[in-house]
Amino acid sequence: MTETADVVRLLTDALPHATSTDPADLAASRVDQSGWVADGTPLAVVHATGIDDVQATLRIASQTGTPVVTRGAGTGLAGGGCGSAGTIVLSVAGMNRILEIRPEDELAVVQPGVVNGDLNDALAEYGLWFTPDPASRAISSVGGNIATNAGGLLCAKYGVTREAVLGLKVVLADGRLLETGHRTVKGVTGYDLTALLTGSEGTLGVIVEATVRARSRPAGAVSTLGAVFPDAAAAAHASARVTAAGLRPAVMEIIDEKALAAIAAHLGSSGLDGLPLDGGAYLLLQTDGPAAADEAGQAADVLRAAGSDPQVSADDASADRLLAIRRSVHPALAAQGQVLIEDVSVPRSRMAEMFRVIDDISARTGIPIPTVAHAGDGNLHPNFVIPVDPDAPVDASFVPDEVWEAAGELFRAALELGGTLTGEHGVGVLKRRWLADELGETGYDLQRQLKAVFDPQGILNPGTMFPPEAVRPA
């Protein structure tokens, strides 16, 4: 084992322009948007500006057996990109150039640090669109979207990030450069390493370039509907009827009673566009494409038959007001305390049951768990609200044990309903202890062996996805 001082000197010698040991830099690399703060302080942050920098960093890391945490925009929600004691933080945020846009091939080639929203702004000039649409799209990077196989609001209709990635350049643990995939929609030569690396959370390699699909934007205006139901289970049933009617809204979101009450408290009734928010749950739909208005009309009929009185909007201003209610969830909850945002998915048909399980757990434990859901794909975000002193420093232990116990109960319930413990945020550090429960012994065993093929020393993002003891450094 090389001394840590030697590692820093090797980095500084090889990458004098890129290596930082500035305490503010080191501190900033320890956190992400989950509220997680990593234990201890990393050795250094390398601000890579190109593939060469990444390769040089990984060569030093593998030669010295030093762990590397790759970090993009730092908007993760699972603690997966946070620099801890003894690690090199490899930031690719500065690799943020769009290298190509090819309208005729419906693709773009980007560096990993390009922000999703910036890519979409550039593509919009060509009438094109990168469909992955995480709620963080204004601040999250495409590399991070790929590393977590990010979801978002539009997945039921437009797919997850995996379906938008055609090919990757990836620096392996030993510094070699791997190229995967194609500039074509089809391609079945060998195993699909592009898909395997998508969602691998920095544990198999470092994404340094991506060829992504750029689709034509749907033609015409969107139509937006908002409807209030007595409770989230009723809204879930209504959303299931929309799907069963063969309709495929671009957006279909549920805000449960507790989350809606928090929004009402936060915005006041004037911010709510006249919606009757006293005690109900909110279902928000948006249709797009050439038949948007027609589909919205059919969806409104379904919602009326399910007992609600939907507001339908075909103009951008009123659509924005309806969507603003959904966008207010997190600010409204953050005003009440520190929030642990959970992320289970269940089959659509079990969504109402999952809402009830969450209510039960909340009632039994006394922990408020206001919940929102991407209803089209059964992805629920239960938000554990933890009252904190706003003036106290946040640290790694902001989530008390009893909250994790309640979250564990919720994960097990999701698995029992045929679901998963993370729909779109990733396992990261925060959910690794439940990984084996979902994968089963055979799957867990295989996944550890796959990790070892890419990273025999166990230096890539150790502690993320797998518990540290499962991936021992050589």
Next chain:
Amino acid sequence: MTETADVVRLLTDALPHATSTDPADLAASRVDQSGWVADGTPLAVVHATGIDDVQATLRIASQTGTPVVTRGAGTGLAGGGCGSAGTIVLSVAGMNRILEIRPEDELAVVQPGVVNGDLNDALAEYGLWFTPDPASRAISSVGGNIATNAGGLLCAKYGVTREAVLGLKVVLADGRLLETGHRTVKGVTGYDLTALLTGSEGTLGVIVEATVRARSRPAGAVSTLGAVFPDAAAAAHASARVTAAGLRPAVMEIIDEKALAAIAAHLGSSGLDGLPLDGGAYLLLQTDGPAAADEAGQAADVLRAAGSDPQVSADDASADRLLAIRRSVHPALAAQGQVLIEDVSVPRSRMAEMFRVIDDISARTGIPIPTVAHAGDGNLHPNFVIPVDPDAPVDASFVPDEVWEAAGELFRAALELGGTLTGEHGVGVLKRRWLADELGETGYDLQRQLKAVFDPQGILNPGTMFPPEAVRPA
């Protein structure tokens, strides 16, 4: 190494109902739809009727170090499922039950031997649809579709098979049962083994059950357009303009001049619905969904601006006549000789160049290479027509060396244009010698190591995908 007689006895003892050494059975297992005939005769065919049978077979195979070739409907086009000397052929064709259809979750659970068309017939009763649409859909099995990540005509709009698979049950080389994926659209717990196994051509495990997406069928009638262009390159340019106009036809096919001439010779002018087939190339489009007619009208405008005079059809009968021209390609070519169907993909913008490369190779070598293409995704099928004595027995060597040399030239050209040597058929036995050219040294090396994780003895489908010397039995 166990004696082969012992292997057959072990199989017969363990699976008396399923094990066959009938010479007709053994002979039938040596071929697929590519025309390939494997060298030698397999030891036995196991006609599995359930997961237990598959596990028992693989336990015997791994205990005795015997290679196993998994086989579904036998409709492959790359020689990947053909039983050769010394192998056990594990047929899952008899595992053909649809286990669940869940309209509310838009999914179905099937055994691997279910024929694609049969699944779609069953789903149609619910207004649902399994979107993978290989030309073989009436005869190919869902397990085979998944094992090859099958493509088809609809991929530019509806995606490849990978995007329709939610989860798998897979028997590993040692007989253990692995479960991957979810009953949900989203799910990012651990590495995406479902995607890794999709397209793995029987080299990582045996698919024994699949949970697949079942989407709502697009509403309304389809619209169909057919247009003649001076040559395939002109048709390719026109199809690129359709894409560039933001239109996304469900089907967009090109039939080049030589293929169209063969169809004209085969069908006679009466079968051609009055199309002027003298010397041109044919572009066929079909739009679907609620705006089908409108999109077809816009596409017709684009094609007219590109210099053709499209026929537009909105009724099923005339649409069928236009599509029948596309469906006649293979019967028309088969009437001229033995056909090696190739399968390159290139970026859409390079399709016209690829058509010219194919013409050049054909002119230089004197080998007729009539070509059809899925134009929406740049996937070309150059058909090498080899005159044969129809009465002579077909054997493994039906493709002469000079044809393989020409095919190799074509593959290299596709790679140089940013494409791939197989868009949808798979590597199989027939294209393994070019695998490393496309993957590069680092990729090839990693893929071999991944194979070794799943199959340390190298008993799963040896000779498929990797050259035999690359995967040595332990």
